[in-house]
Amino acid sequence: MRRRLINSTLAVVLIVIAVFGISLVIVETRTITAGAQDRVESEALRLVSIVDSRLIGDEKITAGILSDQVPADRYALIEIEGRAPIEVGERPVGDVIQSTATGEQGERVTVQESRSSVTQEVGRTLLIIAGVALLAIVAAVLLAVRQANRLTSPLTDLAETAERLGSGDPRPRSRRYGVQELDRVADVLDRSAERIARMLTAERRLAADASHQLRTPLTALSMRLEEIALTEDLHTVKEEATIALAQVERLTDVVQRLLTNARDPRTGSAVSFDLDEVIKQQVEEWRPAYRSAGRAIVSSGKRHLQAVGTPGAVAQVLAALIENSLMHGGGTVALRTRVTGNQTVIEVTDEGQGVPPELGARIFERTISGRNSTGIGLAVARDLAEADGGRLEMLQAKPPVFGLFLSRTAPKAAVGHEAARPTVR
Template identity: 80%
Template sequence: MRRRLINSTLAVVLVVVAVFGVSLVIVETRTISSTAQESVDSEALRLISSVESRLLGEERINRDVLAQQIDPNRYARIEIPGRKPIEVGVRPEGGVIRGTAHGEGGESVTVEESRSTVTAEVGRTMLIIGAVALLAVIAAVLLAVRQANKLASPLTDLAETAERLGSGDPRPRHKRYGVPELDRVADVLDASAERIGRMLTAERRLAADASHQLRTPLTALSMRLEEISATDDLDTVKEEATVALTQVERLTDVVERLLTNARDPRSGSAVAFDLDEVVQQQVDEWRPVARSAGRAIVQSGKKGLQAVGTPGAVAQVLAALIENSLMHGRGTVALRTRVTGNQTVVEVTDEGPGVPHELGARIFERTISGRNSTGIGLAVARDLSEADGGRLEMLQQQPPVFALFLSREAQGRRTREQPPATIR
């Protein structure tokens, strides 16, 4: 592209220089020749006037007197009737420019000048025109190279940007070139890069969330299947199989919820549900894990509470909080339900050291963890709670108290405080 731009610009300049240069040479040649002819004619007229004035004054007319009145580079011949012709200067050879003037008494003066002087003047003029044309061509080439680089370099950059997008690097360059058309292409590529970046981020986030959220249900399901395979009691098999089927349903709900949040985080289908049932389900599901770790789960608070949300999402949030307590905390994991204003609250706490002071509210940020964990669980839990119109808060750092706030469904019956019951 650079070569084509330079060649086309150079061709245009050469055509313009040739047309105007030839025309200017022709005009200048004619002007110089005409000027030289007028000068010779003027010299002849001036010389004949001098001769006539001297004849009328009866002054001497000789070669020495006339030589002082003529250009040394010219030749003059003065003819006076009854006298011998007078010649001044050296008669030029070859082509000459001749001017003749006649007096009233029959006198005549002929002035000649070599045409080589005109040729030399024309040569100097052509040299100047040629130098100017050469400078114009050089300036045109430099301008063409600059313009070609200005147009070709951005295209190379845009091609590299498009190649980076194709190779999976969606970082926008935010580089502009001062050319509206190229800047428009750069705007489109940057917008595409940002969209691709958001899509890749969403896909990576979905993969991380899926691996984190599916791990617990799969572990619990594996433990149920191990218990089934280790017993010969048909009733135990049926009981464990029923629980396993429930966990499979929850696993399916987790997958659907993750896919729904990936498409639209606010597309949850909130309904009124029995909060006790969801809390009890999580207690039953995490009982084997807590037992194997030598720990217990305590459930207390008001019973018969109704909440508005998505049961599967609420179960995932509680699972994330319980898992967080089992992984980072110590002692008994306590779940407590209560009512505050028009909201139902589920608190999850343990007897561990709590959240370090340097983490604070950042505990809900992705990749933030007090230990060597993924740092995804609490972030996903907060996203799920907000998608249902609720919120997840850390009420206390030491010991840790996490609270899930949900909209409350008004009840026609009173609920009463239940004493703590340890699930072993």
């Protein structure tokens, strides 16, 4: 494309130079020739007037007297009746330009000039025109190269950007080139890069969240199945199977919740539910794991509290906090419920060393972890809490106390069956 632009621009310039150059040469040649003829005619008229005046005054007329009146590059022939012709200057050879004038006394003056002088002047004019044409060609080539670079370099850059997008590198370049059409393509590619980046981030986040959130239910389910496999008591088998089915339902809810959050992290399905059931289910589910670790998990506080939220999401938030205490905390883990204003609060605390000072409020950021863990659990838990209008906060660093705040009253109905979303800080 670069070569085509240069060649096309150069071709246009050459055509323009050829058309106007040839026309200019013809016009200048005719102008120079006509000017030379006018000069010769003017010279002849001037000489004949001089001869007339001298004849009227009966003055002497010789070649020496008239030599000062005739330029060196011209030849003059004065013919007076009854006298010998008078020649001034050297008669030119070859093609000449001449003019003859007749005076009042019957004398004739003929002035001649060699056409070679006209040819030389035309040649000088042609050289000037050729020089200007050459400069125009050089300027056209430079302009064509510059314009070609201005157009082809952005196209090459845009092609590289598109190739990067195809290879999985969605970083937008935000480069603009001063050409409206190319800038529009760059805008489209940048917007596409941003969309691809968001999609890739969502996919990676979904994969990480799924890996983290599914690990706990699957571990609990496998423990129940192991209990079933090791016991021969039919009553125990039925009890453990019932718990395993409940955990399968929870696993299904986790998967559904992850998919819903992947599409829209603010899409909640908040309802009013009994908080005791969720806490009881979590304590029973995690008790075997804590027993294996030589620790205990207990619940306390006010009973029969109602909270607004998604039971499955609240269970996942509590599971993340309980698992975090199991991995990083120590001693007994306690789940305490209390009421503050129009909110129900579930506090999860343990007797461990607490959150390191260098982490502080960053404990809820993704990839932030005090030990060798994914750093995802608390971030996912906060997202789940906020999706239904609640919030998750670290109330105390040492000993660690995390509080899940849930509304006690359902939000006012909005259009249709959807509820208005509370403001989440």
